Amino acid sequence: MRALVRIIGGLIVLVIVILLGLMLMPMHRTAAVTNLPAGYEPPAGAGERVAIAADCAACHTAPGGKPFAGGRVVETPIGRIYASNITPDRKTGIGNYTLDDFRAALYDGLRRDGVHLYPAMPYPSYRKMTEEDVRALYGYFMNELAPVEASVPETRLAFPFNQRWGIRLWDWASLPPAGFRPYMRSAKLDRGAYLVEALAHCGSCHTPRNGLTFAEKGYESRSADFLTGGVIGAWPAPDLRARDSAAQRWSDEQLAALLASGRNETAGVSGEMALAVEHSLQHLPKSDMEAIVSYLKAIKQDRPIADASAPRSTPAPTAQQLASASPQLGLGARLYLDNCNACHFATGKGAKNVFPNLDGNAVVTAKQPGGLISLILNGDAIPSTSERPERLVMPGFGWRLNDDEVAALATFVRQSWSNAAPAVTTADVAKLRGAVNTTPW
Amino acid sequence: MARRQKKTDVVIVGLGWTGSILGIELANAGLKVLALERGADRDMIQNLAYPKMIDELKYGVRHGLMLRPADSTVTIRHSLRDTALPYRSLGSFLPGNGVGGAGVHWNGHTWRALPEELRLKTYVLEKFGASVIPAGMTIEDWGVTYEELEPHFERFEYVCGISGRAGNLGGSTQAGGNPFEGPRKRDYPLPPLPTLLNGKIFGDAAKAMGYHPFPLPAANLSDAYTNEYGMQLGPCNFCGFCERFGCIGYSKSSPQTCILGALKRKSNFSYQTRSEVLRVELASDRRTATGVTYIDEKGEEIFQPADLVILAAYQFHNVHLLLLSGIGRPYVAETGEGVVGKNYAYQMTGGTSLFFKDLNFNPFVGAGSSAMVIDNFSVGQIDFGKEGFIGGSYISSGQFNGQPIRSMALPSGTPTWGAGWKKGIRDWYGHSMSIGSHGSNMSYRDCYLDLDPTYRNKHGQPMLRMTFDWKPNDIRMTQFMRSKVESIAKFLNPTSWVSGYKGDSSHYDVRPYQTTHTVGGAIMGIDPTKSAVNRYLQTWDVHNVFVMGASAFPQNLQYNPTGTVGALAYWSAHAIKHDYLRNPRPLA
Secondary structure (H helix, E strand, O other): OHHHHHHHHHHHHHHHHHHHHHHHOOOOOOOOOOOOOOOOOOOOOHHHHHHHHOOHHHHHEOOOOOOOOEOOEEEEOOEEEEOOOOOOOOOOOOOOOOHHHHHHHHHHOEOOOOOEOOOOOOHHHHOOOOHHHHHHHHHHHHHHOOOOOOOOOOOOOOOOOOOOOHHHHHHHHHOOOOOOOOOOOOHHHHHHHHHHHHHOOOHHHHOOEOOOOOOEOOOOOOOOOOOOOEEEOOEEEOOOOEOOOHHHHOOHHHHHHHHHHOEOOOOEOOOHHHHHHHHOHHHOOHHHHHHHHHHHHHOOEOOOOOOEOOOOOOOOOHHHHHHHOOOOOOHHHHHHHHHOHHHHOOOOOOEOOOEOOOOOOHHHHEOOOHHHHHHHHHOEEEOOOOOOOOOEEEOOOOOOOOHHHHHHHHHHHHOOOOOOOOOOOHHHHHHHOOOOOOOOO | OOEEOOOEEEEEEOOOHHHHHHHHHHHHOOOOEEEEOOOOOOOHHHHHOOOOOOOHHHHHHOOOOEOOOOOOOEEEEOOOOOOOEEOOOOOOOOOEOOOOOHHHHOOOEOOOOOHHHHOHHHHHHHHHOHHHOOOOEOOOOOOOOHHHHHHHHHHHHHHHOOEOOOOEEOOEEOOOOOOOOOOEOOOOOEOOOOOOHHHHHHHHHHHHOOOOOEEOOEOEOOOOEEOOOOOEEOOOOOEOOOOOOOOOOOOEOOHHHHHHHHHOOOOOEEEEOOOEEEEEEEOOOOOOEEEEEEEOOOOOEEEEEEEEEEEOOOHHHHHHHHHHHOOOOEOEOOOOEOOEOOOOEOOEEEEEEEEOOOOOOOOOOEOOOOEEEEOOOOOOOOOHHHHOOOOOEEEEEEOOOOOOOOOOOOOOOOOOOHHHHHHHHHHHOOOEEEEEEEEOEOOEOOOEEEEEEEEEOOOOOEEEEEEOOOOHHHHHHHHHHHHHHHHHHHHHOOOEEEEEOOOOOOOOOOOOOOOOOOEOOOOEOOOOOOOOEOOOOEEOOOOOEEEOOHHHOOOEOOOOOHHHHHHHHHHHHHHHHHHHOOOOOOOO
């Protein structure tokens, strides 16, 4: 008995010591992956190019706010995280950051004061940044941006997520090695890999996360799970590697068109991807876009799609049913005629480059129906891009359809033409109605 | 004393079709451009969202997208002997308001003027002699030829993505198109819209009678389209809400869908809404303008200096601004002298409704330009000497909408209220089609615009006065068309039919809607004593003021004006970009 007490007591002391160690031990900061010569100067304009490719603005510029002055709310499964002010303001921004402080934020997710950043900041991806790009980015933020004094609300998550020291455990378990080591067949593919895996941090949304730590299951294409589909909020972030995924079915031109202009012959970007196109992808040099497309095509996997239902072998005769305009049509079909048919038409095919095709659309047939439900409730917009300046808006229908109707309509489009995805329930809709409204219009 | 803004290269008055065209063309040339729009901003979706726009009462009946007469109107009289009264309730014509102007709510009929129409006076004199021109008729040549405008007609059609079928490709007649049109270098960018039942039976009848039916050139798109500015449109779904409505589906060519999204991205372009220009300010020598004075939303008067002033407001607002600013000599009807306000003209329309007990036209399926047309009685096809009038019409059967309030054609004799009316609606809704005549209107010495001596607007400025009435020449034209339309109606053998055309005793009535195609008042030409602007739409006296729009038409076309207005805007923009900017001076 006494021995048992002693053992338990010893274990408790051990745990306390480990916890104290975790909480108090000074943080390890990853060093520069390349020793650049003294006096190294990044090429002119490189910093801004990196900032664009890394899409810093997507989070650090609030809607309608000053560039990089922070304040955008990032909705995560554990609560609201406020993106920080990263202008060189000494009081409220990062004006006091040294190069090492800055690198520690990008590589290790550490604030200057040693506090851990939440991994909503994609430092697991930015860790792969080259030292040249770290320098360029540092120079851009410190010297090329004007300081903006703007305080951002403190992120306050509920216990236990407010114990930021816990992120250390997460980091130990989850972080990949720092820096990018070329591993593909060609320089072009390596450029694509670097852009996708490091700067554009595509994996943050498109890679599934493990159930325990929510860490991405892989940070590069050599990992089989990388870019095989994830979720962001209620939205699906589609599988990009399966042989029948949209990214692999589309021609190089169509894939590039979607990424660079927000739209292609059959699809338009929605949700968070619209921000990525608006702030980042449309501004990439053509050679970078070609590298991304080549890379994505090169990492195709010969397997069926992971995060969406497979199409029917024989399409349903939906177009003919709708064209009959029969009063006997079900609720979903009638709602489709009254609300959707004007643009997406009875064929569901919409119109090339303007109205997205619903037949085989990744958001429509996704296992996670939240994107489709959000689209119906709130609408969305394909952003104005330099190549295709029209901001194409789908209006929301939440104001005129109740939860039962939205569920019936979503189920109808998920099960019409060649689509064969599971039904949507009223409860699925109720959960998303009144969720943070990102209505763009 | 008005507050002074920072100078801009170009100030554009009005942000509709022509303001948007000049805006993007001059911004693309590198100039700093500011557009001032009197009305509200109109974003495609914020304001035109599906399905809120489909509200016939709000927009169709109560003119939700139009200029309110309380904010701005004209006074109207029939003759020099009358006292004009303000046009207080919109009826006869409907000026648009807000960003996009009338380009938001139009039906989308997109025509080119005929070669003969652009040199009408010369054509009449050469072919029929001076004797066919009645006393008091003041028709003129435009000073620009069809051949000169051809690339600009094409440009506008390709910016819009017009659905149609060419009838004359480089002089070679094309089956199924309009054989009487001027030669075009390229076909329309998109194939015609599908034909509805009314169009089919009208077309079949016309063909059987030896005419040449063709689909109306439509700014309702038959397929997805991307234009030169990267702007995109989708296929029309035939919802039947075009005229008086903004398109809910990116399917009608408008400044919003064709230009503004691209223009708003440009850092050297900006625009302000709720900013009403009061006058153009002139330098002390009155040979150049220094900018414009406008009144903003808060009622503050502001002077906006600019090197170049583009008047791109509605037709009669352009004329009003010229008169208020003292640009050009005001026209005086008693003497026929002066130029600004001269040759106001309207359009002569008429129609026949046909009722078929056994046919169902499903009128709720419609598009603003869904129509079959014959041009066998166009300006270039009629013997003016023999028929005793100058002019022409296109004759068409369109099915634009089946809206329940305004689109309830009933056979004559049906009661206009009560149980009998309800029975009539039940019996006849969906069983009628119409054939219309859309015709020219000549210009006359005593049809003109000037400043009203009595009424003032809310800014204390004299209102614009319109003096206009129908003339025997144009009544004879429409009666001629009536005989042609009714012969087609008889051929179709309907259960019954009812006609409405102006007759000998008709006077201009401002109450019923006829057309918003008001023209003239700042007419173009080659003689500074007879026209207000030169062939490049530049004012003769003040070389840095250009005047866009249908105010330049010396008399009215038989067609809807937008295609020609768009072509003239591109023609003028081309002259400004390639000639005027290098050496600012009078271009003619």
